[in-house]
Structure formats: structure tokens, C-alpha cells
Amino acid sequence: MPDATAEIAVVGAGAAGLAAALAFHRAGFDTVLVGLIEPRADGRTVALLDGSVRMLRRLGAWERLRDDAAPLETMRLVDDTGSLFRPPPVAFQASEIGLEAFGWNVESARLVRGLGAVLEETELRRIDAGAEGYSTEEDGAVIALAGGGSVRAGLVVAADGWRSVLRSQAGIKVREWSYPQAALTTILAHDRDHREISTEFHTRHGPFTLVPLPGRRSSLVWVTNPVDAERLGELDDAGLALTIERQAHSILGAMRIDGPRGLVPMTGLSVDRYGAGRLALVGEAAHVFPPIGAQGLNLGLRDVAALVDAVCDAREAGEDIGGEGALRRYQRGRDLDVRLRTTAVHALNRTLLTDFLPADLLRGAGLLVLDNIRPLRRMVMREGVLPRLSTPRLMRAEAR
Incomplete structure (x- = not known):
């Protein structure tokens, strides 16, 4: 007999898994969360777009986070490739599409x-163990727990990351790829106010991005070639801060390292389907x-x-x-959204890595068009924040 039974079992206690467990619990399902909650400070931040903030607000989590989050009121793009077809900087304002940020x-x-912390205040059950096995029965699925024991559920939500054990055992095929890049991440303090402006410099090795945090602080994602990323990671704090300031053309003044560092490989992953055999994939189990x-x-x-x-x-x-009907609905709801954004991110990154003049011309012309054709500009901004077609109910302006 299984040690626990539930309608929904969520495996994985990262941000996506915690959100899934809270969402199903608040929707009235008997839910159990399988996994250890282990926050890792690695210099990484997440820019929660407007729809994600709406969802977190409805899950009761946003008020706990808001004081530690900074609004992104302006998104500024700067071509720093040195291309002959370099367009002027382009700035997008959230107010143009009726948003605060x-x-x-x-x-x-x-x-x-x-x-x-929000989960701790609920009656949602938790099992502080990993999952090492998964099998299906006629009317349920069974998760084998690391160290012994099992959980039986009508639906298993795999939020166990890009090396998902459950995805592998369900036989869901993946496609993986990598880029000749790595990303250095850290937290910065700086002398000048960022004015709630996120600035992304497009360089020949990838984007160099400064994203506001509360106060005169910002997060950094510096995408470059792996050799340079390793070299940057070996600098002491003073040397790294000075190098970052120069790369940013001193737009925020003198800088200081104000948090941990991380080095992130530039990889991608996609799946051929989002569910199989009472298993549904979310987060990095479904796409990286x-x-x-x-x-x-x-x-x-x-997801x-x-x-x-x-x-x-x-x-x-x-x-x-x-059952299959629920998994088919989920597949239809995610396939186009993920494919379009995978293609867009891949295309932008590849155009930065080439010095092929027609690619530079195309990228520069695209920015000029977005800067000058207002209806198209607003449409792209809205779609970038949240797709207007098939918006999930938790993310809509008005909850169902």
C-alpha cells in the first residue's frame, strides 16, 4: 500500500512546483508536494511579468514578495555590437500598454x-523526499520515493527540473541544444539610481543585461563566451565591479558586487509532448x-x-x-506559446553571434520598425508580457 494518496501529487519544490502545489490546493484538490524546499542564492533573479504577478497575488504570495521586488517600468535595448547597421537605443514604457510595470x-x-512560507500556512501535505520512480495503474500513478515509500495520485505534476526523472520514465522525448556561451550572474550596488529602467546591451557575444532591484541595486546577466565567463568569474570583487561598470558604459556610475555569483551554461530543451500516462510536465521539466x-x-x-x-x-x-482528455487540453494550451517564444529567443541570440551583415541589418531594421510603428510596438509589448490568446484564468485581469 502507498504511504500517501492524493488527487494531485506535485514533484519538485522549486518555484514552479511550489506554485503548482499552492494553485491546485487553492482550487480544492487534495494535493501533496513531494520534494525539499531548498532556496539557492546564486546571484540569479527572475523578472516576474505582469501575468505572473497576478497569479502570485491570487495564490496569496505576492504581498510577501513585493517589498523585495523592483518594478520594471521601462525596457531599454542598446545595440553594442559595433555593427555598421547599429540602430539608436530603443525604450519601451509599460505605461504605453496601460501597465504600472x-x-x-x-x-x-x-x-x-x-x-x-505561504505553503507552510496551508494544510497542504508535504513529503520531504525526492522521487526516484514512477509507474501507472489503471486509475492512478505511483511515485516511488527516495529512501523508500510511495505516493499514489490521480495526476502527477513533474516539476523536477531539466533532468526530470519522471519525464524520462514516462518515455517523453526531449531535444537539447547548447550555445557557445555562458552567463555570469550576480547582484550589484551602484551610485546612480536605475529609475526602474532595465537595460539590455546587445553585444557580439550575447546580451549584457542590468535589471533593477530595490534601492540602488541591480541584477546582472552577462552572456559571453565560456572562456571570458570563466575569466570574469575568477576576478576579485573590485576587479569584476570595475569591468562591469566599463561594459555598462558607466550608466549607473561606480559599482560594487553586492551578492553571490553564478555561472550558467547556455542551453535549451524542448519536449515532444507535455504529458503522458497521468503525468504532466511544467517548468524546466518541459522547457529550458x-x-x-x-x-x-x-x-x-x-504552464x-x-x-x-x-x-x-x-x-x-x-x-x-x-486522463487523456485533461492532458490533451493542457497540450493545446501550451504548445504554441512555448514554441513561439523558443524560436524568438533562439533567433535573437543567433543573430548576435554572427557578424553577417544582412543579419545585423535585419535585427536593426526590426528595432527601428518597433520604435516607430506605434500599433505594432504596443502589440509586441503586450504579447511579450502575456499572450492574449488562451490566457490562463489565474493570469487574467479578472479572475473567473
């Missing part, structure tokens, strides 16, 4: 701690993005919201919540 930037470890364009976790949270919609719809229709 495109999103809010918060340290990743703080987000996990905040979600974990390089740290470009604030897509990774925001897509993961949209969660879309899966909750699909399962709630199955319940209302009297269907099996872990």
Missing part, C-alpha cells in the same frame, strides 16, 4: 522562500531557456496556470482529472 524583479532564492528575455520561469508559471485550467475543466465535465 512590465513586471517585477526579485531574487530567485527570495521567491522560493516566499512561496514556501537560456537567461534571455525573462521567459523561463514566466513560461513555467503559465502551471494552464494545467490548473485543464484539470479544473476536466473535473467540471465529470472526467478523469489525470
Whole structure:
């Protein structure tokens, strides 16, 4: 006999897994969370876009996070490639599409701690163990726990990361790729006010991005070639801060390292389907993005919201919540969104890595068009924040 039974079992206690467990619990499902909550301070932040903030607010988590998050009121793009076709800087204002901010930037470890604190205040069950096995039965799935024991559920949500054990055992195929780059991440303090402006310099080795944090602080994602990334990581704090200041053309004045550092490989992953055999994939179990364009976790949270919609719809229709019908609804709700954003991020990164003049011309012309054609500009901004088609209910302006 299994040690625990539930309608929904969520495996993985990162941000996507915690959000999934809270969302299903608040939707009235008997839910159990399998996994250890382990916030890791690695200099990484997440820019939570407007739809993600709406979702966190409805899960009761946003008020715990807001004081530690900074609004992103302006997104500025600067071509720093040295190209002959270099366009002038382009700035997008959230107010142009009726938003206070495109999103809010918060340290990743703080987000996990905040979600974990909200979860502790609920009656949601937790099992502090990893999952090492998964099998299906006629009317349920069984998760084998590391160290012994098992959990039986009608639907298993795999939020166990890009090396997902459950995805592998379900036989879901993946496609993986890598870029000749690595990303250095850290937290900075600086002399000048960022004025809630996120600045992304496009360089020949990838984007160099400064994203506001509360006060005169910002997070850095510096995408460059692996050799330079290693060299930067070996600098002492003073040397690294000076190098970052020069790369940023001193737009924020003198800088100081004000947090841990991380070195992130630039990889990507996609799956051929989002569910199989009472198993649904969310977050990095379903897709991995390089740290470009604030897509990774925001897509993961949209996975969660879309899966909750699909399962709630199955319940209302009297269907099996872990059956093929619910998984097909989920697949339809995620496939186009993830594919489009995967293609866009991949295309932008590849054009930066080439000095092929037609590619530079195309990228520069695209920015000029967006800067000057207002209806197109507003449409692209809205779609970048949240797709207007099939927006999950937890992320809509008005909850269902």
C-alpha cells in the first residue's frame, strides 16, 4: 500500500512546483508536494511579468514578495555590437500598454522562500523526499520515493527540473541544444539610481543585461563566451565591479558586487509532448531557456496556470482529472506559446553571434520598425508580457 494518496501529487519544490502545489490546493484538490524546499542564492533573479504577478497575488504570495521586488517600468535595448547597421537605443514604457510595470524583479532564492512560507500556512501535505520512480495503474500513478515509500495520485505534476526523472520514465522525448556561451550572474550596488529602467546591451557575444532591484541595486546577466565567463568569474570583487561598470558604459556610475555569483551554461530543451500516462510536465521539466528575455520561469508559471485550467475543466465535465482528455487540453494550451517564444529567443541570440551583415541589418531594421510603428510596438509589448490568446484564468485581469 502507498504511504500517501492524493488527487494531485506535485514533484519538485522549486518555484514552479511550489506554485503548482499552492494553485491546485487553492482550487480544492487534495494535493501533496513531494520534494525539499531548498532556496539557492546564486546571484540569479527572475523578472516576474505582469501575468505572473497576478497569479502570485491570487495564490496569496505576492504581498510577501513585493517589498523585495523592483518594478520594471521601462525596457531599454542598446545595440553594442559595433555593427555598421547599429540602430539608436530603443525604450519601451509599460505605461504605453496601460501597465504600472512590465513586471517585477526579485531574487530567485527570495521567491522560493516566499512561496514556501505561504505553503507552510496551508494544510497542504508535504513529503520531504525526492522521487526516484514512477509507474501507472489503471486509475492512478505511483511515485516511488527516495529512501523508500510511495505516493499514489490521480495526476502527477513533474516539476523536477531539466533532468526530470519522471519525464524520462514516462518515455517523453526531449531535444537539447547548447550555445557557445555562458552567463555570469550576480547582484550589484551602484551610485546612480536605475529609475526602474532595465537595460539590455546587445553585444557580439550575447546580451549584457542590468535589471533593477530595490534601492540602488541591480541584477546582472552577462552572456559571453565560456572562456571570458570563466575569466570574469575568477576576478576579485573590485576587479569584476570595475569591468562591469566599463561594459555598462558607466550608466549607473561606480559599482560594487553586492551578492553571490553564478555561472550558467547556455542551453535549451524542448519536449515532444507535455504529458503522458497521468503525468504532466511544467517548468524546466518541459522547457529550458537560456537567461534571455525573462521567459523561463514566466513560461513555467503559465504552464502551471494552464494545467490548473485543464484539470479544473476536466473535473467540471465529470472526467478523469489525470486522463487523456485533461492532458490533451493542457497540450493545446501550451504548445504554441512555448514554441513561439523558443524560436524568438533562439533567433535573437543567433543573430548576435554572427557578424553577417544582412543579419545585423535585419535585427536593426526590426528595432527601428518597433520604435516607430506605434500599433505594432504596443502589440509586441503586450504579447511579450502575456499572450492574449488562451490566457490562463489565474493570469487574467479578472479572475473567473
